[in-house]
Amino acid sequence: MDQELKREIIMENYLHPYNKEKVSDDKYINVNSNNESCIDNIDLQVLIDDDKIVDIRFMGEACAISTASTSIMIKELIGKTTEEALKMIENFENMVEEEEYDKELLAEALVFDDIFKQKSRKTCATLPYVGIKKALNEYRNEKNGNC
């Protein structure tokens, strides 16, 4: 992806983030994700039904990279099964950590394929993924009945 296009996608998702609104519905799993090393702080609300991610919302204050990354992640994950989601998350983390990954699985999230060049911003890009993993864990624990 060329740099201009990447910028455009990041800006678009920062200025008009997808699903940046809270719902009050106790079927959603609520998790918080914050960066201890900086000031990004987001709350995710995740609705999973029968192993399928039905909806994700977010709230909070975060930088351009974190916000855009959250928005893109949400768009990519809605509609996926929890297993597909975990696969995408793993691929994203591999990309950020400069390990092997499958481009096909990341779609728009590929805008962060060179974020590793800005060391201090790696944790901004992965912030929502830390949160969604917590939510998926919680879902699994609940399903298995061991809370």
Add this chain to the structure above:
Amino acid sequence: MHREDFLMLNKDIIYFDNAATSLKPKCVVDKICEYYNEYSANAHRGDYDISYKVDLEYENTRDLVKDFINAKNKQEIVFTSGATESLNLVVNGFFGPLIEPDDEILITKSEHASNVLPWFRLAKKTKAKIKYINLDSAYEVTLENVQKAITPKTKIIALAQVTNVIGDIRPIKQICKLAHDHNIFVVVDGAQSVAHMPVDVQNMDCDFFTFSAHKCLGPTGVGVLYGKLELLEQLEPTNLGGGMNESFEDEEQVMLKSLPLRLEAGTPNIEGVIGFGEAIKYLEKIGMDNIASYEKSLKEFLIDKLSKISFIDIINIKAKSGIVTFNVDNIFSQDVAYYLNKYNVCVRAGSHCAKMLKNETGIKNTCRISLYFYNTKEEIDKLVELLEDKEKIIKEMF
């Protein structure tokens, strides 16, 4: 002023994060090396020349600190690991045994975590109460609001002399007078003040005063607790061990040393204390009045320029210290800091450890510029040039 003394300034950076920590002049770094290279021994125990020299240097810093803040007596100066430890020591060692259920502790929402959390825990443990002095519309503390917050139950007022986000200079002397008229103790957090203005603890008449060396040109890991002698005498050491006891036979027979060593258990940060002495000498040579007035002129220059930028919101425009807190409209503070960093301009973004302040200002995160005497108008020009161009900020913020 005096930029040539700071090797860090050869690195082509513009350092505007002095409220977090200051740069160190070469003489301080050299003094620390001198200790390790020429008389590296422990303090307060040797009977040989180099150990004696350590004692002289270490205790010389105590004298320098005493004069620097105009304490009456050198026994009133206790070395700690920093302002945070100093505050914890007063809270737990002095007020811990003294405080009673329903006693009130007055603080503000703009205090640094280190002047909040120790009080929270004390209050929780003892069923004392935390009360807040209202801030005025500029988020500052007025004598009137202190007066209003005092009740017959108030036991302690704990305030920063200068706060690290709003940067307001509190009328501590008047507050102490008012407090003492009501038999209230005053603890002053001097972390953001001593490096920037003349401080006179006797004139202020505070009961305790705390600060860190690293914000005033000294090394990290060293701090000071000043307390009035008769109060320090009652402060129970929270650390026990070597260096602070006179003798012990069994648990019934433990004799402690006199002040201030009683409160300095264990091998202290010797290099740090010795280096700090050099920092104080250096500051005194420039003169705290000169530093204060130079900083004031820089600050006015900065405010004048920043306030002309329509999309910049200065949160503490009235504050008198060298701290300027702002936001660029619709841009997250960290993105602004990140953008400035691309041009080697160091500013801080975040809540700056004053996490309750957002309840007052409605603003959670800000960018903070904090000046010191080695900053220049040219550096401010450069900063302003970078901030004037919003398109550029947006284009380069990631």
